[in-house]
Amino acid sequence: MxxxxxxxxxxxxxxxxxxxxxxxxxxxxxxxxxxxxxxxxxxxxxxxxxxxxxxxxxxxxxxxxxxxxxxxxxxxxxxxxxxxxxxxxxxxxxxxxxxxxxxxxxxxxxxxxxxxxxxxxxxxxxxxxxxxxxxxxxxxxxxPASRYLTATIDMLKAADANLKKIAIVYEDSKFAKAVATAAKSYAQNAGLNVVLFEGYPPSTTDFGPIINKIKASGAEALVGGGHYADGATFARQLYEQKTPLKMIALLVAPASDEFAQLGDAALGVAAPSQWEPLxxxxxxxxxxxxxxxxxxxxxxxxxxxxxxxxxxxxxxxxxxxxxxxxxxxxxxxxxxxxxxxxxxxxxxxxFSTDPKSHGLQLGHDMVQIQWQKKDGKLVKEIVWPLGAKTADLIYPIR
CATH class of the missing domain: 3.40.50.2300 (Response regulator)
Structure with a gap:
């Protein structure tokens, strides 16, 4: 025992x-x-x-x-x-x-x-x-996606009271389409004319036809994008084709450090970001x-x-x-x-506890970043909201 x-x-x-x-x-x-x-x-x-x-x-x-x-x-x-x-x-x-x-x-x-x-x-x-x-x-x-680009629209309106025409071009994926659809409604309610609203397949590598549509539309600013691969390619080709835009704001890609590898094609490109080190x-x-x-x-x-x-x-x-x-x-x-x-x-x-939206994030807000040059080096700066900015927004970028 x-x-x-x-x-x-x-x-x-x-x-x-x-x-x-x-x-x-x-x-x-x-x-x-x-x-x-x-x-x-x-x-x-x-x-x-x-x-x-x-x-x-x-x-x-x-x-x-x-x-x-x-x-x-x-x-x-x-x-x-x-x-x-x-x-x-x-x-x-x-x-x-x-x-x-x-x-x-x-x-x-x-x-x-x-x-x-x-x-x-x-x-x-x-x-x-x-x-x-x-x-x-x-x-x-x-x-949430419904609030992803709303601050971008606010930033554009604050930068240019005379801005009238914008293009929204997005990757045809669940996330990007939801963001773009919400942005379109928000932009129109803010008095902007969405002159181009178009999706592209996630596998797109040649943005030439879409860029031609952007030019033909007379858009002064472009918002949209999707994920890293398509966003980085889109930004590079916009730069190579000298697309006359006062502002480019894309999802995901510009918020990545790897985006700096685009060199001058990255300069001035903005993005909504869930978080930044600053x-x-x-x-x-x-x-x-x-x-x-x-x-x-x-x-x-x-x-x-x-x-x-x-x-x-x-x-x-x-x-x-x-x-x-x-x-x-x-x-x-x-x-x-x-x-x-x-x-x-x-x-x-x-988190939302409403049964119709349970688990949806209610508290977190986006910041806006823009690629700028500092001491000859490409860096990300927070440009919106104004109370959190680390640098003034460069506008227009071209």
Whole structure:
């Protein structure tokens, strides 16, 4: 009997000493069209994992749980996402989910998250439509697509009271189309004439025909774009064809550091950004913007873009919800997310609890960046809103 008691005591001690873990599942576009953005997002998630694990893990009650990540390559293909998220839940037994990059892929993952009742923090996904389907388990980090380019229109109106004609040309993808449609309505309500509203296939590499339409339309400014590959190509060809525009503002691509590789074709191009290293948010918890930038530069040798910040933010928000819930129970974590109203290094975070838009991001706002030259070097500057600017907007750019 004593021997049995001693054996049980040793087992209890060993169990107490074992590291408790929380496993978070996701897919990453290690290959395919979303590779650049998705890997940046993963870098941010992994940095958060390292940061919280270095502190002993996520406190839950009187225990701390180390974070493990389980992820697969979705190849930027929607058909792989549902298969892999089902595998993460049913075979890998993950506790929580983080979304893939892009609204299209996240929409597929959200179906599985909801089917299995698994909480999923959606980062890198701005589409409103995902959050209009009555889902209870999906929570958005990014500013929604419906508000993505509204500040860009405000900026243009403030820069040029006489501006009348704009072109909206967008990648025919779920995210970009939603952004462009909302921007068209907002621009028209602001008194602007949208003289060209046209989508292009995601695989487009020759923008010549579209650029000819822009020139023929008499547009004074262009907004639109889609993701990195198409946006960078579009900007380069606009420059090469000397398109007479006073302003170019494109989604995603100009917000990436890699955009500077375009050289003079990048100069003056603006973009809405979910986050920039120069922001000065005062967080209620977690790291400051400066601390995040320093950590990222040390880990990866470069300044983080907003996709990386969004990845770290997703982990931080999930961590805070688990801590507030004091539990790993999905219902309790959902309740904590529903009640969340805080500022982190990424900005304000607050989710809609309306059943018609549950999980939609209400708190976070965009900033506007523009590529400018400083000491002969291309740099990103924050030019809007005025209270956050690091430089004046260059207008017109040509």
């Amino acid at each position: 004593k021997k049995l008691w001693f054996t049980l005591l040793l087992a209890a001690i060993a169990s107490f000493g074992m590291a408790q873990t929380i496993t978070i599942g996701l897919t990453v576009s290690k290959t395919g069209k979303y590779n650049v953005e998705s890997v940046n997002q993963l870098n941010g998630i992994k940095l958060w994992q390292q940061w919280i694990n270095d502190q002993g893990g996520i406190p839950v009650g009187n225990k701390k749980y180390k974070v493990e990540l389980k992820y697969y390559d979705d190849e930027s293909k929607a058909e792989r996402v549902q298969q892999l998220y089902s595998r993460l839940i049913s075979q890998d037994k993950v506790d929580f989910l983080i979304s893939p990059y892009s609204s299209g892929l996240t929409a597929k993952a959200a179906v599985i998250s909801e089917q299995y009742g698994k909480v999923m923090v959606a980062t890198g996904a701005a589409s409103d439509s995902i959050f209009k389907l009555g889902y209870e388990n999906v929570y958005q980090i990014y500013t 922001v000065k948010y005062t967080p209620d918890c977690g790291v400051t913007p400066g601390q995040f930038v320093s950590m990222y530069e040390k880990a990866y040798g470069k300044t983080p873009a907003y996709r990386a910040a969004g990845g770290f933010a997703a982990g931080l928000v999930l961590q805070k919800a688990i801590m507030d819930a004091g539990s790993l129970d999905s219902a309790k974590v959902r309740a904590a997310l529903d009640n969340m109203d805080l500022t982190i290094f990424f900005g304000k975070i607050k």
